Amino acid sequence: MKIKDIMIRDVTGALASCKLADLIGILSRHKITGLPVVNNNQEVVGFISLHDIIRATLPNYLGIINSDSILSEFIQLSKSLKEYSQHPIEEFMRKNIVTINEDDNEVLAADLLIRNKIQRLPVLRDGKLVGIVTLTDICRVLMYNNENKKS
Amino acid sequence: MIGTVTLNPAIDVIIEINNLKINHYNKVLNAHTTSGGKGINVSKAVRGCNRETIAIGFLGGGRGRMIEEELRKMGITTNFWHIEEKTRSNTIISDKKAGQHTLFSEAGPKITEYDLEMLKSIFYRVMSQCSVVTLSGSLPRGVPVNIYGDLISIAKERGVKTILNTSGEQFIKGLEKKPFLAKPDLRESNRVFGIKIDKEKDAINAAKEVVQRGAEIGVISLEQEKDIIATRDKIWFAETNYHEIINLIGAGDALIAGFAIALTEEGKNLEEAIKFSMACALASALREEEEFSSREEVERCLQYVNVKRL
Numbered sequence: 001m002k003i004k005d006i007m008i009r010d011v012t013g014a015l016a017s018c019k020l021a022d023l024i025g026i027l028s029r030h031k032i033t034g035l036p037v038v039n040n041n042q043e044v045v046g047f048i049s050l051h052d053i054i055r056a057t058l059p060n061y062l063g064i065i066n067s068d069s070i071l072s073e074f075i076q077l078s079k080s081l082k083e084y085s086q087h088p089i090e091e092f093m094r095k096n097i098v099t100i101n102e103d104d105n106e107v108l109a110a111d112l113l114i115r116n117k118i119q120r121l122p123v124l125r126d127g128k129l130v131g132i133v134t135l136t137d138i139c140r141v142l143m144y145n146n147e148n149k150k151s
Numbered sequence: 152m153i154g155t156v157t158l159n160p161a162i163d164v165i166i167e168i169n170n171l172k173i174n175h176y177n178k179v180l181n182a183h184t185t186s187g188g189k190g191i192n193v194s195k196a197v198r199g200c201n202r203e204t205i206a207i208g209f210l211g212g213g214r215g216r217m218i219e220e221e222l223r224k225m226g227i228t229t230n231f232w233h234i235e236e237k238t239r240s241n242t243i244i245s246d247k248k249a250g251q252h253t254l255f256s257e258a259g260p261k262i263t264e265y266d267l268e269m270l271k272s273i274f275y276r277v278m279s280q281c282s283v284v285t286l287s288g289s290l291p292r293g294v295p296v297n298i299y300g301d302l303i304s305i306a307k308e309r310g311v312k313t314i315l316n317t318s319g320e321q322f323i324k325g326l327e328k329k330p331f332l333a334k335p336d337l338r339e340s341n342r343v344f345g346i347k348i349d350k351e352k353d354a355i356n357a358a359k360e361v362v363q364r365g366a367e368i369g370v371i372s373l374e375q376e377k378d379i380i381a382t383r384d385k386i387w388f389a390e391t392n393y394h395e396i397i398n399l400i401g402a403g404d405a406l407i408a409g410f411a412i413a414l415t416e417e418g419k420n421l422e423e424a425i426k427f428s429m430a431c432a433l434a435s436a437l438r439e440e441e442e443f444s445s446r447e448e449v450e451r452c453l454q455y456v457n458v459k460r461l
Binding site: 009010011012013015029030038040041042128130 | 205211216219222223226227228229230231233234272275276277279280
């Protein structure tokens with residue numbers, strides 16, 4: 001099965017110059033947790049998720065993910081988010097990211113998503129963003145394929 | 152890729168009943184909900200012809216996400232800007248026994264300057280993927296009448312052809328920026344540039360004026376299934392001779408989709424493009440839904456289209 005038949009046909013992205021506060025607005029209105037970062041020609045230059053933001057704004061990120069509670073860092077998180085709200089997302093995004101071509105298949109997508117521990121994978125055609133494939137979509141497709149084989 | 156802009160989309164709620172009784176309990180026979188808006192209908196028709204399309208515009212709230220989901224399921228790519236207020240809905244009560252349709256149309260949500268700026272930014276980016284873009288429909292509150300003109304300028308800067316299909320002041324203002332093709336929307340009032348479109352002569356004059364004001368191709372709908380198409384040196388008359396029309400909603404948008412496909416993606420000459428577009432409009436009018444879902448439906452309609460040069 002080709003990625004173009006599985007992907008979500010949405011090319012919502014944000015420019016690297018987008019302010020953090022504006023990005024949070026986009027994520028909450030779309031009810032998603034991350035977005036591709038694009039340039040003015042719809043070429044993907046990065047990816048930003050809420051976890052990238054928290055990782056970048058909390059200096060003690062690695063420490064707290066191994067601790068029992070985030071409570072001690074809560075005030076720091078709130079402070080950082082306020083402080084960074086007008087900063088461009090370029091400062092927080094991941095720059096070397098994995099993408100997939102629309103003509104690739106679900107096996108490659110599953111491999112990339114699972115090995116890189118990511119939820120959303122930008123889909124490209126001629127280097128430009130044409131959609132997103134999520135781990136949920138891949139699981140759905142894999143489950144459906146197995147049922148087919150059984151019957 | 153064919154881009155479409157819908158600034159004021161809607162959810163259409165269609166309620167079918169028998170003999171509507173005001174002030175009474177009415178039993179609903181059937182109810183369904185669908186996404187509406189002129190640009191969205193253009194995208195649906197483009198997709199019906201199995202071409203790639205990307206829809207942009209403003210959406211808001213759960214209704215907005217519902218529209219997006221429906222479009223993506225059809226294979227339409229989306230890149231809407233989500234606003235604070237929710238997308239409007241239109242309620243259509245279709246009285247099957249009486250054969251009457253009653254439409255309740257909500258005013259659109261409020262668009263802020265920030266929303267407009269973001270939409271233009273999306274538009275600029277998406278134009279890098281398009282060969283043609285259609286700008287159709289009414290404007291929600293807070294959107295200035297020169298918006299289509301601004302978008303035409305951006306599209307031109309990026310080498311993308313533009314098709315303008317709207318009414319009133321935003322049509323006149325848009326024309327100033329010289330779109331490739333322009334067709335006034337005459338559903339609310341059959342006047343454009345102060346010309347009342349009653350006879351073929353009026354339509355010819357209006358189509359010529361569209362060209363004179365800057366469009367390369369001017370299109371005027373005379374009445375159902377009749378159109379006048381003008382360029383700088385030629386005038387065409389097109390009509391369909393198949394009259395068992397089922398649903399005219401979306402037929403005008405299918406016509407626009409036809410022009411977008413034929414003139415830009417398939418490089419047809421104008422006469423072939425007119426024929427193809429009229430067939431798209433007819434195919435749309437022959438279905439209950441707003442738009443057709445296969446290229447074959449359009450091909451079948453070609454035989455009922457007559458195009459002649461005046």
